[in-house]
Amino acid sequence: MPDTHTQLSDQSIPERAVHKAEACQEPPPPARVMSIHAHPDDQEFTVGGTLAKWARAGSEIVTVCITSGESGSNERTAPHLAKEKLARIREEEQRAACRVLGIQHVEFMHYPDGVLQPTLELRRDLTRLIRRYKPEIVVCGDPTMWFYGNSYLNHPDHRAAAQAALEAVFPSAGTRFIFPELLDEGLEPHEVKKVFIHGSEKSETYVDISATLEIKIAALKEHKSQLGDWDPSEMLREWAREGAVEHGLEYAEAFRVMILKE
Numbered sequence: 001m002p003d004t005h006t007q008l009s010d011q012s013i014p015e016r017a018v019h020k021a022e023a024c025q026e027p028p029p030p031a032r033v034m035s036i037h038a039h040p041d042d043q044e045f046t047v048g049g050t051l052a053k054w055a056r057a058g059s060e061i062v063t064v065c066i067t068s069g070e071s072g073s074n075e076r077t078a079p080h081l082a083k084e085k086l087a088r089i090r091e092e093e094q095r096a097a098c099r100v101l102g103i104q105h106v107e108f109m110h111y112p113d114g115v116l117q118p119t120l121e122l123r124r125d126l127t128r129l130i131r132r133y134k135p136e137i138v139v140c141g142d143p144t145m146w147f148y149g150n151s152y153l154n155h156p157d158h159r160a161a162a163q164a165a166l167e168a169v170f171p172s173a174g175t176r177f178i179f180p181e182l183l184d185e186g187l188e189p190h191e192v193k194k195v196f197i198h199g200s201e202k203s204e205t206y207v208d209i210s211a212t213l214e215i216k217i218a219a220l221k222e223h224k225s226q227l228g229d230w231d232p233s234e235m236l237r238e239w240a241r242e243g244a245v246e247h248g249l250e251y252a253e254a255f256r257v258m259i260l261k262e
């Protein structure tokens with residue numbers, strides 16, 4: 001076997017191993033974060049503990065809510081309530097939840113709830129926000145997840161939001177000649193360094209949220225129109241215990257982390 005081949009293998013394999021090891025470690029709080037979700041309350045159910053932790057460490061965070069959740073749910077939404085009115089209520093609840101978490105910015109994109117598609121239009125609109133806010137880390141869902149356990153079919157809006165978010169991160173946000181109309185708006189390319197994907201079957205990074213779990217619960221409780229009398233505390237504690245103990249933690253949120261740029 002020629003030497004060059006051996007060298008190539010020796011160089012490439014450890015390099016990948018380094019990436020993998022780093023992906024498993026909880027990173028230091030990033031300077032700027034964008035948290036992208038389909039509906040008001042998605043963020044609070046899934047990643048609120050991590051965002052509260054980073055906000056308290058000084059990260060600047062923007063929450064992007066693609067729809068305003070105006071389709072609500074049959075159980076919790078009075079049938080006579082106009083969609084427009086519910087949208088305003090849910091936007092206010094999302095703002096209140098962000099205040100609890102310590103998040104400074106909230107962007108509502110006003111796409112229709114319940115029929116979201118990962119269109120080029122949505123990808124471009126997310127690219128615009130990424131270029132404007134320049135996050136180091138983007139937090140989003142996993143577009144490949146159709147099933148959770150045997151009783152929850154992932155909402156198609158969640159898959160669409162996650163797909164569009166990932167496609168906006170790469171290649172759209174960092175590539176000058178994709179969406180040239182954004183250059184006309186003065187928005188230069190921006191390269192996101194890492195993507196934190198929640199709800200993935202391949203989670204390997206556990207963020208310790210022991211100090212912020214109660215804040216996560218308090219933030220979720222701001223979504224009063226969706227919770228009614230239900231107290232989500234015990235369910236969130238149970239979720240946060242899943243997988244945490246084997247990583248030496250009491251409460252955690254789990255992510256698949258993609259490192260795009262060192």
Ligand SMILES: [Zn+2]
Pocket residue numbers: 038039041042155158
């Ligand atoms: Zn949702």
